Amino acid sequence: MNTIERTPKPYWNSYWAGFGLGLVLLASFVIMGRGLGASGAFTTAVATAAHAVAPAHTENNAFYAEYLGDGTHSPLKDWLVFEVLGVFVGGFVSGALANRLKFFVEKGPRITTGRRLLFAFVGGGLMAIGAKIALGCTSGQALTGGALLNVGSWAFMWCVFGGAYALAYFFRKQWI
């Protein structure tokens, strides 16, 4: 392999990537009668792990209990869990084909690695809490509900953009 081959290929045009994503979403509607998701799978995984560590506590917690099912089968046998496993595989395949697999911390030039990782952690935490309050994340609510003209999803979507734009100025050094 020479160095030219290892140069990351450019990303696809946004409209065509979006069109592909839209067809995947449409396939999900037609085949399954449901849309895409992401945060739900993490919740199921967390609930399952918590159940293994502290069964009594988890069963008494109303939040975890919703994700543990009725106990007749493993909660990990869940549609979203398999879907998110696919997301990891699909992302990896696409990254590998375009020479984009590389270990590094992505950040703007004006922030230290430590701070960037701290922000990533805090951002992830906030996102998880927001997704649980809103019954979905950008995949399950904005994308799926957006295409279904779901009232709550559209309210949610505007608030995601609104919230991000409202704080963007304060975090500009992280990104630009």
Added chain:
Amino acid sequence: MNAPFFKFGLFGDEASFIIAFVIGIGFGFFLERAGFGSGRKLAAQFYLRDLSVLKVMFTAIITAMTGLYMLSRFGMVDLSLVYLVPTFLVPQIVGGLLLGFGFVIGGYCPGTSCVSAVTGRIDGMVYVAGMIAGLVGFAEFYPYIQNLVTITPMGQITLPRLFNLPYGLLVFAVVLMALGAFMAGEWAEKKFGGKEPDPKGSLIGRPWRLTSVRILALALLAVGLVAAVSGAPYRGSRTTIDTKDLELRAAKGADSIQATDLANWIIQGRNDFKLVDLRAEKDFTAYHIPSAENVPLASLTPDLLAHNEKIILCSDDGTQAAKAWFLLEAQGYRFVYSLDGGMRAWQDTVLFPKKAAGVDAASSEKQAQMAKYFGGAQQAEGAAVSTTAAPLLPAPVAPVPQATPVTTGAKPQAGPQARKKKEGC
């Protein structure tokens, strides 16, 4: 074609997991192709330098929306069987804002963080860890805010129903809005990001050149335009009604719904109808069919219900419902039905059906499962059913039932009171 395939029982749970995996691969693939493994590219959206998030998201939304509309309009997909996350307006506004904060601070959303982490970005991995920590923290905190996350419930509701506008017209409006936003976005990228638009990959730029993305945009616009004049995508909608038709419908019994049909719809999680319970509030509180709304006959005013939705009326024995049926039909409601036999029929055929002789085991089993789902029980053959069955009735359930995937009756359904996994994200 009977779609959604899964809801029509074309395959079972096991096969659905394989499909989930394949769909997930497609999802992850296109996210990575779009550059959404990169936090900087995602966050650039909020500095108006690279509006890929807007473009990818809204192209995906309008592609799926117009596609689903067309498939439903031509009878290939039953749109009412596609799961809608119920709306809880205030929690979704608050959650959306928090998610937005998390997006600009962390750089990702849950789906894109998976792609970021798996392509080697350490910040993506830390973000996933942060999400897990957030979930654990939220779980401990949840009992204190449990009542707050279910305020302002609006049920499974779409924008066309909320604004009482034709579905197709809103589809067209969203397509127009998205295409307008794309062009504004490209202009912003040029102004704030200093990006000269790539002549082949953008909508603005030299006019009258038919590039591939412009063809895509025009195609989506054309489908949207067709949608705007095509009306409702739900199955079984009719457009005209006259008095003759009204008489015929009443005579043929086409104005009523059987209790068992209604029960099946609720089990399937259909969202294309509104169940209106006309009984007094006291009776409603004592027991009501899941998803029913209480509108006592006296307070049934013309503007209370949307004219274009399917309304099913129920009362004690059906006479009240019949009165309300005529009232609403006379006021120009187009899809009003009454529950045949009222709550009594519901009780006798759904909640506590008698096991009939000479019926095959499969349908008897189905009957038993349906009763169990709604918290009732099948009665032995010839058993005397108490006429004062009120104490036997199951406790009222939440007004917004969670949709349950149909399993073609092969497996016992969990009752509404039983713990059920969430279907949403």
